[in-house]
Amino acid sequence: MYLDYKLVENAVGRLVPDNVNGQAQVPFMGVGKYHPEGHKAAPPIPTMADYQDPNKVVGSLREALEKAGLRDGMTISTHHHFRDGDLVANMVFDVAHEMGVKDIRWFPSASFPTHEHLIQYLEDGTISHIEGSMNGPLGRYTSEGKMKKMAVLRSHGGRYQAVQDGEVHIDIAVIAAPCADPFGNANALYGESACGLLGFALADSQYADKVIIVTDNLVEFPCVPWQIHGNYVDSVVVIDKIGIPEKIVSGTTKITKSPDRLYIAELTAKFCDAAGLIRNGWSFQTGAGGTSLAVSYYFAEIMRKKGVKARFVRGGGNKYMVDMLHEGLTDYILDGQTFDLDGVASMREDSHHVWTSPFTSYNYHSKGNFAQLVDVAILGATEVDVNFNGNVVTHSDGYMLHGIGGWQNALFSKTVILPLPLIRDRIPVIVDEVTTLVGPGELIDVIITERGIAINPLRQDLIEATKNSGLPIRSIEELKEEAERIAGGKPQKPHLGDEIVAAIKWVDGTVIDAVRRVIPED
């Protein structure tokens, strides 16, 4: 563990490290309070004189990494569009291990259970630490203080911001691409590993010193459209298989069958209707979870009944959104990460199913972004507290098992609604104080549970609009107490050490919270 820091209190009362692995940090100052003064990262100027052969194909991943000058202490980035079906990140570190390099910072846009393979390289020193969302085993490993340095978790937009601002310098970006040409143009629309888009690797391609495309589907120039520009690419590597298709996209996405979840979803849609949010030209964002899909389903029902259509819906694209587009219930899908095969096909074939990126949608250090334009964002959380603060990375037992994703970024939508079960695994979801503060309560407007709806007092307009709706509006304290009554008390306090294992970044690069080491029960 990295322990050479002092703790400082930030604007939401959380103690956060003054530096992360030696790099000084700015504690969170409040929403919109930190003002960047510097300039964007400035990559070295390349010259075509060094790229006289537009055929950049090299013989192997090792050759590409050697050509890129891989050495101890470098930062390697990868993307997570293949989710748990990714084969490339593991390969990269197999090669790094084989080459004998040490102390690599791995900078994925997210990691998944399949990357448990890399624990051996965290153990043997090939990888010093991970900066990026950790879903599952690597999160557990990190939580228990086993990583040599401190982890850093960022939102999708925060990751773009960190690279753009030069906070994270990527030495080598390895971009797995379902379709690529020898010049390095690449997309994710065609090929056996098609996952729709490559936006999570956009910043990497623009700002990394060296960029390697790894593909299992080399096509003749031009690879059209180019989601990644070959003009940023150094080498192209062709391998047999970059991902396991069944795990890349889920194939089918299903609406929840749980009566409780369905009820929450229906209540969410009814709330939006009562609040006057569902009108012609509106927009909303939902995820691909079972409850989110159900919310979309009920939104569609209401739109049909009212005879209104959305101007756009924001994905994770999926079958249900595609159906809405085809039915004419929305003009556009703006998609950042496709979740099923219908979504991929639609993105390939329909110009109204538009690929976006963390730059367009989520980068806070930009002249605005698309999240601001979304009327209603439907998001999840592991915990919410009585001040409406939200947590998405740790559970009440202290374990950090999830990434931030686009969650923090989507909080800038005009109305943010969290449909949540009151109890999960017998533990209340509404608590006195979130274990980890990932999103400040001032940005979270409504909590919707199977036992009632709590509206943030900051949103008097919503309180006013729904007061005679007949909906079960309650205070968040009431919901919390009910959760505790059902669960038989508050969640147990987690068993934590003093040491910080991960810093949680806000969208502007400041540190909003820190995750402490979990002391395992046994």
Add this chain to the structure above:
Amino acid sequence: MYLDYKLVENAVGRLVPDNVNGQAQVPFMGVGKYHPEGHKAAPPIPTMADYQDPNKVVGSLREALEKAGLRDGMTISTHHHFRDGDLVANMVFDVAHEMGVKDIRWFPSASFPTHEHLIQYLEDGTISHIEGSMNGPLGRYTSEGKMKKMAVLRSHGGRYQAVQDGEVHIDIAVIAAPCADPFGNANALYGESACGLLGFALADSQYADKVIIVTDNLVEFPCVPWQIHGNYVDSVVVIDKIGIPEKIVSGTTKITKSPDRLYIAELTAKFCDAAGLIRNGWSFQTGAGGTSLAVSYYFAEIMRKKGVKARFVRGGGNKYMVDMLHEGLTDYILDGQTFDLDGVASMREDSHHVWTSPFTSYNYHSKGNFAQLVDVAILGATEVDVNFNGNVVTHSDGYMLHGIGGWQNALFSKTVILPLPLIRDRIPVIVDEVTTLVGPGELIDVIITERGIAINPLRQDLIEATKNSGLPIRSIEELKEEAERIAGGKPQKPHLGDEIVAAIKWVDGTVIDAVRRVIPED
């Protein structure tokens, strides 16, 4: 005129200024010899906190320019996709004049006869000088030494390079857009002023401190596709009319009817065939001039006869290319600048008619670019000399009346062919030494005239391949002598002063030649 420079001899023996308007210059060192050492330009980091309203529409162009902080000595950029139909650049300086600001550097991607309007502002000090290709009146004005500072001419790729590398810092980019939304997303595919694409403004949007979109066609968010990202945009201005449609695109593009030009075009196609260049999967680039169109026509004939198809053709898109795409003679059109309405419609509707930019196609300070991938480029010239050096900016009388366009950039194609009339306006086109050296002879492979074909001795492969073709292959000296015989002698020496009025940049930012003041005849 700016006169505070010393002349230095560069690698092609031309005397060039050691600085331009006080900014030190690197003399041309030879193709591929200059190696940039620095980093790309690093724009200030913005924050969404300063852009809380995603509706960026302001009341007037003046308001937008004031908001952008326009003041004396700044650099304002515009693009030339509207060509001679542009109304916006003139408006910008009408406002600047009205505001009383002085000494503005105008950095257009090119200027046209319509911009003669701006001579009054060059006279009264509103504009200090122009950096950008000058077609017509402004070129004549500059040639006669009337501009206060030195002009700089760059290729399309060189302009991207200069902005990217921080050589030219744009304070305010004004981007006229046929279609835009209030957030600033913009394209040129829809609306009365549709011109196809906005690639010439790409660097401006990415690197300028402030970006203003001017549109006559505001659509609801999202404006899809976004050729310009609203995330870079500060303000959106809506006006009645940004361009004169008939002048933006020519409406119809016509093949030459001149028997001589047709013969040259046919000879060009025959030469390519004899040299084995026209094969399945090949690629070529032609312009939209009458002779170029005729070459495309003959290429299509040969492809039909041989039963082969091109992988891609590079535009200036136009009706003839679109017909080829529809007929299946090419898989793709890669288009940087659409020249007629058929081209615009095709680009809007056909995903195989792809918009490119100076970044993808032409930026030399990149990890390669598309020009390298083109098999055959058919280009023009005002003069060529016996060393195969080419000139596209001045005439033999010394007047600078044309821009470089993509000409220098396209020289990096695998085979560069210049179909030229031997004589133009009674003046030989092939000369002892070009008036202005814009492209080094080592990159120009073949000159094709109505009196014969000259192959650069560096291309022994082409000489070998065509030696038994029966085509009229001759030496360039022979062609020059014949031209002189017909014209009754060499071109008259231009009447030039000592003063440099314009620096000609090479694709890597070095200075390849300089244009001297013309002393008018009267």
